[in-house]
Amino acid sequence: MIPSRELFESSPDWLAHTLANATADLPKVSATLPDGTHIIRKAVGVLQLTPPPDRANPNQEALIVSAGIHGNETAPIEILNALLSELVNGEWPLACPLLLIMGNPPAMVAGERFLDVNLNRLFNGTHGKPEYDGLPEADRARFLEEVCRQFAMEHPQALSHYDLHTAIRPSQREKFALYPFVEGRQVPEAQCDFLLEAEVGTLLLQHKAGTTFSSFTSFVLNAESFTVELGKVHPFGMNDLTRFEGVKNALRRRFCGEPTPAKQPPFDHLTVFEVVYEILNTAKNFQFHIPDDVANFTEYAPDTVIWEDDDTCYRVGSIPEAIVFPNRDVPVGQRVGLLIRPR
Known part of the structure; x- marks a missing residue:
């Protein structure tokens, strides 16, 4: 067969x-x-x-x-x-x-x-x-x-x-x-x-x-x-x-099982970011201040308010932060987005 x-x-x-x-x-x-x-x-x-x-x-x-x-x-x-x-x-x-x-x-x-x-x-x-x-x-x-x-x-x-x-x-x-x-x-x-x-x-x-x-x-x-x-x-x-x-x-x-080829521009180096904060839906009158149509890696300036609830107001610190995977429509306790900075 x-x-x-x-x-x-x-x-x-x-x-x-x-x-x-x-x-x-x-x-x-x-x-x-x-x-x-x-x-x-x-x-x-x-x-x-x-x-x-x-x-x-x-x-x-x-x-x-x-x-x-x-x-x-x-x-x-x-x-x-x-x-x-x-x-x-x-x-x-x-x-x-x-x-x-x-x-x-x-x-x-x-x-x-x-x-x-x-x-x-x-x-x-x-x-x-x-x-x-x-x-x-x-x-x-x-x-x-x-x-x-x-x-x-x-x-x-x-x-x-x-x-x-x-x-x-x-x-x-x-x-x-x-x-x-x-x-x-x-x-x-x-x-x-x-x-x-x-x-x-x-x-x-x-x-x-x-x-x-x-x-x-x-x-x-x-x-x-x-x-x-x-x-x-x-x-x-x-x-x-x-x-x-x-x-x-x-x-x-x-x-x-072939060997790795030599690196070729423009893919000859990685740009590395690190996650600095994970935004979670807290359910405490959670408000997410990022537009629904924002692109991944959009950068926000220091002091920008990203989210807030009854207990917390998260602002970008002294170094700009970018967002990836923003999604306000997630269940309570799940990830709304990640904030990242260049390493």
Whole structure:
């Protein structure tokens, strides 16, 4: 049987199969490509790939790449689907163990960021809180944590995780990455080189542990993990995929085990910011003074009032601060935005 038929039945590719079976509880199936690469469909939207045992893994690594944790962020999903199709069609050989994830298939079908609760706020065990009991997105977070744990145990090589997103608002810096906080950890130079190869020129250093997918893999699995923002949200089929060639080529190169190419201008250095403050919805007559249409990385001058409630009035300090991910429409206790400064 053709390997893609074993994995995706009558669907033409992985994405089509995932959308067609978004809520199905499918059995685990596996297939072997003609070159010996083994693929296991662990669940809808989750594939584990292992190269043949006699193939070298020059970079001595294992990779997790996820997209669609927010269902309306479609460009990274289309990128992963295209790369998987290339591999299945025999266009290049896989050199390293690889876990590919389409995170929230029901939200992908609906064209929504999420259905009941933001999946990217449910990791590091948050899915177990009573208020999330029985919600499908909490079950999905629990399942994805377990799949990643098993993958890390099976493959003790250096582990990296890239969680690919697009933003719901415009950005003064189109592509940027966030590095989750782990006490004492510094960003490896090789990871910086990969981001630049992917045409991601900006890096944000987070200041405390979080509940995102990349925070889980970095904190619990000791992976070098990044949330990677690649541009603006568009529906399926409406993305200009030429704007994503950098990340697509960089991922393909990693999958094949090839060495990192020399840095080329303008992507020959990273601009680094650090998070200085996380704004949370306090529910105490919370007022957020940032316009709904403001772009990521918009800078605010000293003494600007950013938010206030019954107890607190937050003003920018003596050094200007910029905002990323501003979103007033979040539940109580969740993030309304991050304030950052150049490092």
